[in-house]
Structures are given as structure tokens and as C-alpha cells.
Amino acid sequence: MSDEGGQKQEYVEQGEFERDTNYVADRITKHARRPGHGPVDGELWPVEPGRYRLVAAKACPWANRAIIVRDLLGLQDVISLGTPGPTHDARSWTFDLDEGGRDPVLGIERLREAYLKRFPGYERGITVPAVVEESSGELVTNDYPWITHDFFFEWREHHRDGAPDLWPEHLREEMDEVMQRVFTEVNNGVYRCGFAGSQDAYEAAYARLWSTLEWLEERLADRRYLMGEAITEADVRLFTTLARFDAVYHGHFKCNRVKLTEMPHLWGYARDLFQTPGFGDNTDFEQIKQHYYLVHTDINPSGIVPAGPDPAVWLTAHGRG
Incomplete structure (x- = not known):
């Protein structure tokens, strides 16, 4: 696999x-x-x-x-x-x-x-x-x-003039901790759910994933981005998983407690990033779906690629400015 x-x-x-x-x-x-x-x-x-x-x-x-x-x-x-x-x-x-x-x-x-x-x-x-x-x-x-x-x-x-400081020096120690948790529990966590080889392994992975998504939902309740008021590398790393969540991970990888669109702070945050130049214009939902649903034949043997969800929802007002 x-x-x-x-x-x-x-x-x-x-x-x-x-x-x-x-x-x-x-x-x-x-x-x-x-x-x-x-x-x-x-x-x-x-x-x-x-x-x-x-x-x-x-x-x-x-x-x-x-x-x-x-x-x-x-x-x-x-x-x-x-x-x-x-x-x-x-x-x-x-x-x-x-x-x-x-x-x-x-x-x-x-x-x-x-x-x-x-x-x-x-x-x-x-x-x-x-x-x-x-x-x-x-x-x-x-x-x-x-x-x-x-x-x-x-x-x-x-770098271009005005390029963002993706690794602010005064935040790097905390940022390393945040990125490590995002990687192990979210970026890689969805794969632990999707590729689990036993029910026990799946349920353990599912619990770890949702524990961290709850933590992120709470963290984003009082700050615009993961590290505060400016975009950092940590946001880029989380965004690419969130962008694939409802289209792929929720169903294909059985990460289906709720959808991203049902988590108000994470959903607003994800749309905020998507509507920032560099993020949404480099996100191709059709390619994303074609990859997972066509390549993972052991999970999706029919090769059918789902028609939804409607990507237009990513352009709705996020209210986080």
C-alpha cells in the first residue's frame, strides 16, 4: 500500500x-x-x-x-x-x-x-x-x-518584498510543539484512521485525531491563526489536511465524527486561509479527489470519485478578519 x-x-x-x-x-x-x-x-x-x-x-x-x-x-x-x-x-x-x-x-x-x-x-x-x-x-x-x-x-x-515571517523567532519554540502535534495527530492522524489494519487500531487513531481537532477548535476561538495574528509555517501544515477533510478524510478515511464545516472556528480559519493568495489558488479539489479515490483501490475498489462537496462553500464569508 x-x-x-x-x-x-x-x-x-x-x-x-x-x-x-x-x-x-x-x-x-x-x-x-x-x-x-x-x-x-x-x-x-x-x-x-x-x-x-x-x-x-x-x-x-x-x-x-x-x-x-x-x-x-x-x-x-x-x-x-x-x-x-x-x-x-x-x-x-x-x-x-x-x-x-x-x-x-x-x-x-x-x-x-x-x-x-x-x-x-x-x-x-x-x-x-x-x-x-x-x-x-x-x-x-x-x-x-x-x-x-x-x-x-x-x-x-x-524572498519577495513583504513576504510573511513564517518562522517568527520569538514563537519558534512553541511553534515546534504545535507543529509536532499537528503532524502526529492530524496530518498523519487521518492516515492512521484510513489505513488502520484492525478495529482497535482504528478506534485508537480516531480518538487521538479528534482529541487534537477539539484542541485546535478551542485554540482558534481567540486567535486568528495558530500562532496569533499572522500566518506561519504551522498554518500551512494544518491547512493542507483541513482542505482535504470533508472531500476525502471524513468518508474515505472514516474520520467521520463531524465535518469540518460543522466546527465553527476551524471552518472559519480554513476559509480564511483558503481566501488568502497562495492557499486557495493552489488547492485543486478535483485532483485531490481523483487521487485518493482512484489510487487507494483497496479502500475504494469501485474507483468511483464522489461529485461533492461543492467547493463554492470555501468562498463564503469567514468572519475572522
Whole structure:
């Protein structure tokens, strides 16, 4: 089984979903210096406008966050974007949306080609987002948490004027805690529900997910964004799961206590972000639905893609200004 990032997944004996989090640990850093934190393995590549291509499918929440951060920071002219189609097979993501089924810059039909060019015989999952060097066509990294982190910290000289401070220094310690809980209990929590291999594992995952969604609903009752009055990386990470919740996770992954639209603070918050440039314009509900309902044949063997919900509700007034 694989999730929408293309990752091979594992299950513990009790039927609990466990995400494979082993990635190519290379990073792109200013002057290719080794920071004092982060992965100790892997190579460091230099920040260089025009050298790299972000390959990220809008269907995938992990990739979608990289697309959103790239746009928020104004990196469109220095890091190009390739967008695979919404579905993939066991081998790789494919460039179904491009003319001739090939990425127009890399000239490849499958993202797997960039992985194999760097690592012949590569046996792990072919995941998005991935950063590829345009000149060589080789994979640089697929370590998605560090991709967006480094877009902010390492590419700062190339940010647009007025770009948001996605990692405010005085909030970073609390923000790390919030993002960790969002990742384990929400971003990954919906997958623990959807891919649970036993009733007990599912019910435990369901309880953890909803405990944290209740916490988030309460947290957002008296603040506009997760960390206060300004958008941060934490909001990007939560948004991509919320955007998929009613369309996919509520039914497809059995996260069906209530819908997002029935949680007033989370729903207003999600619409507020959706209507912010960089978020909604990079959210494609049709691609999202096509991915989950067509790729997860073990969960949805009929391959029928639901017609709803109506995306127009995302443009209604959110009342959080």
C-alpha cells in the first residue's frame, strides 16, 4: 500500500499504520554551509536561482505545502515548479498534465527517472515533493519538512518584498510543539484512521485525531491563526489536511465524527486561509479527489470519485478578519 506521496507504508502487528519517514537527507543551504541543526547525513547543495525544480503534485498534502510556501515567499522566479498529475501507479508519479506526458523542463515521463539518475537501483518510495537539479536531471532531496524550512531560512535573499515571517523567532519554540502535534495527530492522524489494519487500531487513531481537532477548535476561538495574528509555517501544515477533510478524510478515511464545516472556528480559519493568495489558488479539489479515490483501490475498489462537496462553500464569508 502507498499513500498519496507515493511512500511505501508499514503496519505494526496490532494493525496500526506506521509512516515510512526515511528520505534523501540532502539539503539546499546558503553557501552550501552545514547548519548547526538538521540531518547529519546527506550532501549540502548551494542556493542558486534557476538551478532547481520543485516537483510537487497538488493532490498530495505534503507536496501542496511546498507549493504554498514557495508562492507565499515569492520564490516562483528562482525555483521552477513541475506538477505531476493526480494519480500514480506502483512505480512513480507521472506528468499526465503536461503535453506529451513529459515534464517540459526535465523531459521525463516519470519522477522515478530523476531518482534513478541520482541513485541507480533506488528501492524506496518515489515521493513528492522532490527537488530536482534541472541541468543534471538528478534528484536533490525529497525530505519535505526541510524543503519548506529551507525555503524560508536559506533562500531569504530571494524572498519577495513583504513576504510573511513564517518562522517568527520569538514563537519558534512553541511553534515546534504545535507543529509536532499537528503532524502526529492530524496530518498523519487521518492516515492512521484510513489505513488502520484492525478495529482497535482504528478506534485508537480516531480518538487521538479528534482529541487534537477539539484542541485546535478551542485554540482558534481567540486567535486568528495558530500562532496569533499572522500566518506561519504551522498554518500551512494544518491547512493542507483541513482542505482535504470533508472531500476525502471524513468518508474515505472514516474520520467521520463531524465535518469540518460543522466546527465553527476551524471552518472559519480554513476559509480564511483558503481566501488568502497562495492557499486557495493552489488547492485543486478535483485532483485531490481523483487521487485518493482512484489510487487507494483497496479502500475504494469501485474507483468511483464522489461529485461533492461543492467547493463554492470555501468562498463564503469567514468572519475572522
